[in-house]
Amino acid sequence: MAEHLQDMTHVVQGSVMRQPPDGSGDRSSRLLRGILDACLLALIAQDDRYGYEIAAGMREAGLGFVRDGTIYPLLARLEHRGYLDSYLAPSISGPRRRYYTITAAGRMELTHATGVWRQVSSGVDAVLNSVRQSKGD
Numbered sequence: 001m002a003e004h005l006q007d008m009t010h011v012v013q014g015s016v017m018r019q020p021p022d023g024s025g026d027r028s029s030r031l032l033r034g035i036l037d038a039c040l041l042a043l044i045a046q047d048d049r050y051g052y053e054i055a056a057g058m059r060e061a062g063l064g065f066v067r068d069g070t071i072y073p074l075l076a077r078l079e080h081r082g083y084l085d086s087y088l089a090p091s092i093s094g095p096r097r098r099y100y101t102i103t104a105a106g107r108m109e110l111t112h113a114t115g116v117w118r119q120v121s122s123g124v125d126a127v128l129n130s131v132r133q134s135k136g137d
Contacts, residue, residue: 036066036074038113041083041106050089050097051075075100083109 043049043057054075055068078084083106088096102110 033074034113035117036063036070037078037083038110038117039063040071040074040078041102041110041113044084044100045102045107045110048099048101050099054100078106082106 039058039061040054043054049057051068051072055066055071058064058066058071075084075086079086079100083103084100085103086098086100089099091097
């Protein structure tokens with residue numbers, strides 16, 4: 001399990017160090033991308049944000065292993081799918097910033113992703129807890 005999570009972390013960091021021979025690395029990458037998509041949508045649903053604010057929100061949530069450079073392609077993909085819109089706004093401290101705002105389709109996707117996450121995480125918790133209890137840990 002820890003090895004699998006390590007593989008997923010390397011995918012997020014942008015450099016897959018090792019792909020499992022069974023091809024499950026692609027599934028891990030898709031699973032993690034879906035989870036990250038939901039996290040990005042949730043942060044942006046709270047308030048319009050620009051890239052650095054989104055990255056800071058991820059770090060504050062304990063997702064510091066997600067590199068800032070990983071977030072921007074995900075934002076572009078979410079915008080391309082119609083889940084986000086963006087606009088440029090002036091900045092006091094430099095060039096204009098691209099802010100992201102969630103769309104109605106993005107809110108629907110977030111609701112769906114939240115339901116899926118709750119179901120999956122509940123099932124995973126149940127299995128992991130049963131293993132711990134059966135081993136007497």
